[in-house]
Amino acid sequence: MSIDRAVLEQLDRVGGRLAEGKALKLLEDIAWPREVEERFFAAGEDRLPEVEYRVDRDGLARRVAELRELLASIDGDAPALDWLRDNVRAQIQAAELLEAAGTAAFSARSQELYGGARSRFFGSSLRNIDLAEHLTERLRVHGWDEASDPEEEPLDAGALRDMLAARVAGRAPRLDLEITVDPRITAKVVAGMSRVRIRPEATFAAWEAEGLWHHEVETHALTAHNGAAQPRCAFLRSGGPRTTRTQEGLAIFAELYSRSLSIGRLTRLAERVRLVDMAEQGASFLDLYRHLRERGAERRDAYFDAQRVCRGGLVEGGAPFTKDACYLAGLLEVYAFLAAVLRGGLRDEVELLVCGRIALDDIAVLAELRAAGVLERPRYLPGWLRAWQTLLPYFAFTSFMDGIDLGPVERHFQELLRVAADARPAGEGGGAAAGRARRERRAGARTAGAPVSCGAKVSCSRTPAP
Incomplete structure (x- = not known):
């Protein structure tokens, strides 16, 4: 298969410009400083946090203007060019989202990009909140919330760092990834393409540590490195908000398939969808925090989950960051895609999922680009995909169980x-x-x-x- 020369020239020109641009670090820019957390607990946990977002809005406006000019320069209606336009728009949308941090407009843009708790699947009557409530009910009805395993000694930050570092070092080919303990971060773990940072006082259950490996390293870092290694599409190292649902769904699938998605983890993912729904209906940060505490969450865990939903938006309620509503939706979509494609034994098409940070809707055009020699096979494969001999039988059997x-x-x-x-x-x-x-x-x-x-x-x- 060949692609028109004019299309290839635009892919090289526009793709090169996208790859040269510095990727926005949205989550880092809207993260709440440690001081906010300390003040909240020092004040008795009964005052709304005061958060100031220091955003270079002038710089973002210039970046948006440049990207709009680049978008307008793409000429033609080939599928590859439409895909290229989608990637330029994704960077515009990310910049506009960050530009609106601390306002109600942030939440409105967030819903456009990630959906919300009441967004529907593929135009059906099922919503994100329905899936979350179903999972919560299944766990509760069957008494699984009452099950308990023998207590294990949790890993501290240093032990997790050593475990992840050893696994990274043992990978072939090896990922260029630094694992550090960082007292400046607010979350327990912050991961990017080249670095995973761990909060010093954080502790991790064995299943949690295993899940972090599959989620952060074997999915997010891996797809970013694969994207950066593409000679003509290096911009795939950062897909922007349009790829978030697929990337998070892929990461949760990696946890699920590796048997590291625990009861507590799945319940928490479902609860976060509920928190987004509550915030969309007007619940404040304090409402979310108290709701979690009443349901038995530890103080710090309740704070972290409530701030995840309120970061970037309004702590007073009604304008949340809706990203957490798309994790389970992404898992459902990725699982459905794998079930359909793997039953046909289409390994090459499955590999496209990890060739960079992409969305499921990109698969068809990516297959065309790879057939034309524009896109290379991914250098790094996650464990679940390397184990092809066990992956295919699993989906073959579940196709009958359905x-x-x-x-x-x-x-x-x-x-x-x-x-x-x-x-x-x-x-x-x-x-x-x-x-x-x-x-x-x-x-x-x-x-x-x-x-x-x-x-x-x-x-x-x-x-x-x-």
């Missing part, structure tokens, strides 16, 4: 489930009283053997657990 109604299976084992619930030791949330309580809760959500409602007109009983 058509099985689990209702009869639940009814067949109904007595076993009842006896097991009643027999749990008291220390494990069991005993006859606890078993009856669980069954009473379940009865409110479903009849015996019927699908669990997820808040929308859809049966959730056939959702396969990977």
Whole structure:
């Protein structure tokens, strides 16, 4: 397959300009300083945080003007040129989003880019909040929130640094990635293309550390390095907001497939969608913080999750940063894509997912570019994709499971489930009283053997657990 020379010339010219530009660090620029956190707790946790965003709006305005001029210079209607325009627009949108930090306009632009809690999937009646509530309900109804594993000693910041650094060093080919402990960051971990920074006093459960490896290193850092290594499309090292849903969905899939997506992690992802919904309906930072504390969250965790939703927007409520609403939506879309493509054994098309920071809608044009020799195969592959011999059988089997109604299976084992619930030791949330309580809760959500409602007109009983 060949591409018209005029198209290639524009790809080289515009792509080169995009690659030369300094990528915006949106999340770093809207992050709340440590002083805000310290003042909040020192004041008794009952005052709205005061946050000032120091944004170079003049510089951003100049950058937007340059990008608009570059956008206008793209001439033609080939799919590759439309894709190129999308990438220029993504950088414009990122700059405009940052320019609006600290105003209600920030949230409006955020919703346009990431969607919100009530955004729908592919035009259907299902919304992000429906998926979040379904997952929360499935975990609660089945008593999984009451399960507990033997306690393990958590990793401190130094141990996590050493673990990640050792894994990076052992990779082939090796990623150029620095792992450091940094007292200046506000989150537990901040990751970019070339550096992962860890908060000194943070601790990490074993599953959390494993998840960070797959999410931050094996996905985000890896796709950025693959994009930067593209000779003619190096701008793919930074895809902008338009790629966020796919990139976060890919990262969550990596956690899921590696069996490091824990109950607590999945519940927290779902809860963040609920927080976005609450903030969109007017909840303030304090409302979100208190909601999390009432649900048992630790003080620092509650603060971190509430500030994730309020950063860049208004702490008074009604104008949140909606990025957290798209993680589960991204997982659903990436999983659906992989299920469809892998069942056909299309490994090359799957590899396109990690050739840079791209969106799922880019796959068709990327396949065209690779066939024409414009796009190279990704240099780095994540563990789940390197394990092709186990990845393909998994999706081949789940393709059959998709058509099985689990209702009869639940009814067949109904007595076993009842006896097991009643027999749990008291220390494990069991005993006859606890078993009856669980069954009473379940009865409110479903009849015996019927699908669990997820808040929308859809049966959730056939959702396969990977």
